Amino acid sequence: MSHAPPDGEQALHVEGLDVTYGRALSALRSVSLTVPHGGVVALLGANGAGKTTLLRAVSGTLRLHRGAVTAGTIRYGDTALDGRDPVAAVRAGVVQVPEGRRVFAGLSVDENLRSGGLGLGRRRPELVREARDRVFTLFPRLAERTHQAAGLLSGGEQQMLAIGRALMAAPRLLLLDEPSLGLAPQMVQRIAGVIREINDQGTAVLLVEQNAGMALSLAQHAYVLEVGEIGLSGPAGELARTDAVRRLYLGEAADDQGAA
Incomplete structure (x- = not known):
């Protein structure tokens, strides 16, 4: 399944991104992703799939972890972010x-x-x-x-x-890396509500989450990263109904008719 996000102004556009660590370890290969202005996009994937690497590439912190963009482009509006430092990203609103x-x-x-x-x-x-x-x-x-x-x-x-x-910098695009990690269920619900409220106030969100149920409930569009490559993408509601996502990320049997 592959669908483009809804039409409209693109807050973030990642195209054909390759990232390596050191000289040999390939972390991302030909990754393309868009976050529309004012939208919420979820990025799902197993540990080690490259989700945090993608956020680091966008925020300019990749070099701090000995990583480098070796191909592709990252743009936020009219600003090129690939190869830039974190200060440039923050100034651009990311x-x-x-x-x-x-x-x-x-x-x-x-x-x-x-x-x-x-x-x-x-x-x-x-x-x-x-x-x-x-x-x-x-x-x-x-x-x-x-x-x-x-x-x-x-x-x-x-x-x-x-x-x-992060909100003190008045971002237009907020990159969230596992905000529910290690939190009690009640606090996870509170954080989810805050993310929804932040988005309602006009801030776009790119959300990396192991809690796929929470992420898909918040997002309009979602991508699944599989060992450094985009394996699935589409409207969040549609992805939540696919057998692969239900089985691997929502903990449901493929033939369970009670899928959300």
């Missing part, structure tokens, strides 16, 4: 929330948030206040813990902080 949260444990919640808005503050200080208000509206719990060290927060609170820190 911000990544890494797997494992990666908050600054020794800094307070407020200091973590301010670190996310440094570039924005240099250009438009008033926008930092607006971004902070947005974060506290989405995550009232963070507003109650502004002076608490981030390392003392629960796992769910740290995920809130990681997303909030």
